[in-house]
Amino acid sequence: MLLAPELRARLKGLRLATRLTPTGQGIGQHASNSRGAGLEFAQYRAYEPGDEPRSIDWKLFARSDRYFVRDATRDSPLNACVLIDASASMAQADRARPAYGKLDAARTIAACIGDIALQQGDRFGFTAIGGDGVTGVPAGNTLRHRDRFQLGLQALRAQGRVPARDGLRLLWERIPAASLVVLLSDGFDDDVVEVAERLARTQRDVISIQLITADERDFPFDGGHLFEDVEAGVERLVDASGVRSDFLARFAAARQTLARRYAASGIRHVEHFLDQSPAQVLRTLFGPRRR
Numbered sequence: 001m002l003l004a005p006e007l008r009a010r011l012k013g014l015r016l017a018t019r020l021t022p023t024g025q026g027i028g029q030h031a032s033n034s035r036g037a038g039l040e041f042a043q044y045r046a047y048e049p050g051d052e053p054r055s056i057d058w059k060l061f062a063r064s065d066r067y068f069v070r071d072a073t074r075d076s077p078l079n080a081c082v083l084i085d086a087s088a089s090m091a092q093a094d095r096a097r098p099a100y101g102k103l104d105a106a107r108t109i110a111a112c113i114g115d116i117a118l119q120q121g122d123r124f125g126f127t128a129i130g131g132d133g134v135t136g137v138p139a140g141n142t143l144r145h146r147d148r149f150q151l152g153l154q155a156l157r158a159q160g161r162v163p164a165r166d167g168l169r170l171l172w173e174r175i176p177a178a179s180l181v182v183l184l185s186d187g188f189d190d191d192v193v194e195v196a197e198r199l200a201r202t203q204r205d206v207i208s209i210q211l212i213t214a215d216e217r218d219f220p221f222d223g224g225h226l227f228e229d230v231e232a233g234v235e236r237l238v239d240a241s242g243v244r245s246d247f248l249a250r251f252a253a254a255r256q257t258l259a260r261r262y263a264a265s266g267i268r269h270v271e272h273f274l275d276q277s278p279a280q281v282l283r284t285l286f287g288p289r290r291r
Contacts, residue, residue: 002111002150010279014116014286016080018180018205045069078122079139081175082110083199084156085185085192086130088230091158092186094213094274095220102211102274103158106184109209109278113182114149116286117141126153127174129192131160134170161231162191171195177203186211187258189231197265207268207285210258214275216251219244 046068055069084106093101110126117124118141125139126149137145137152162168175181181199185192187210200206215221221240228235255271262269272281 002108002153003115007108007112007277007279008115010277011112011116011282013288014282015120015288016078016113016116016122016180016286018078018178020178020180020203020205077141078117078120079176079179080113080117080122080124081139081179081181082113082124082126083175083181083183083195084110084126084128084136085162085183085189086128086132086135086156086158087162087189087192088131088159089186089188090130090211091230092213092216094215096214097274100274101158102186102213103156105211105272105274105278107153107156109184109272109282110153110182111150112278112282114146116282118143118146125149125174127171128156129162129168129171129195130156130158132157133163133167134174136174138174162189162195165191168195172202175199175204179204181206183208184211185209187255193258193261196262196267200265200267206265208262208270209281209285210255210269210271212255212271212273214273217273219247219251 046066057068057070060066060068084103086103090103090106091101093099093104114124114126121141123139123141125137127134127136135156137149140148181196181204183192183196183206185208187193187208196206196208219240221244223240224237225240226235226237259269268285270281270284272278
């Protein structure tokens with residue numbers, strides 16, 4: 001089960017929101033530039049044949065003896081796409097919780113986002129990039145779609161590397177302009193970072209959630225330890241105690257560099273540690289004070 005009842009309960013009060021103006025039609029919680037029946041007054045315009053009589057402002061008619069219609073900003077559903085790094089490095093887990101890796105955290109956070117989107121009537125889907133190329137579930141907003149969405153998440157496996165640029169062409173077709181894109185990645189692959197930057201440059205509102213294990217954060221290793229780069233196939237045996245300070249300093253610098261790079265592209269960026277509840281990072285992004 002991707003969403004335990006206690007986790008779903010902690011999602012109450014969260015709302016997905018984008019800094020871009022959606023252009024799609026429909027009723028949702030996100031203001032668009034289209035005009036019509038809505039919640040927020042936009043302008044008056046002259047009555048035209050076909051307009052509903054109830055849209056006429058009769059008080060203004062009484063003052064001017066002319067028919068005017070109150071136009072409002074129409075609310076549009078948000079299109080939320082979760083972009084998941086499914087490369088081999090996402091299989092990494094903490095020693096204290098070896099059955100729960102970064103991809104498991106990504107699945108859970110993605111399921112939470114889908115649940116929030118469904119509750120507010122928005123469209124949601126996911127796209128994964130990894131050893132299987134570009135895969136995923138297109139956007140929808142029904143209960144049946146949520147089941148399909150979660151089954152697709154459960155089928156994901158962390159393997160291989162992110163496809164080369166030519167292999168990512170489908171990505172731009174799967175994620176329409178004005179979408180809210182939530183990237184779930186460990187931030188280790190420069191190609192994934194470039195994808196996020198390109199999406200941000202092409203009218204997508206991108207949020208990055210960097211997934212980090214507690215072991216990476218604390219480096220609690222002692223004695224001789226063998227580390228492996230599963231994507232490059234490189235192994236290194238080190239004295240963990242002797243390299244701890246250097247690793248922590250270099251890892252902190254790498255995280256800061258990534259945060260600055262995303263900030264320069266207008267991408268909101270947060271970190272999520274695997275020993276924390278997914279609700280914590282989602283509340284940081286989508287809680288009442290963040291909207």
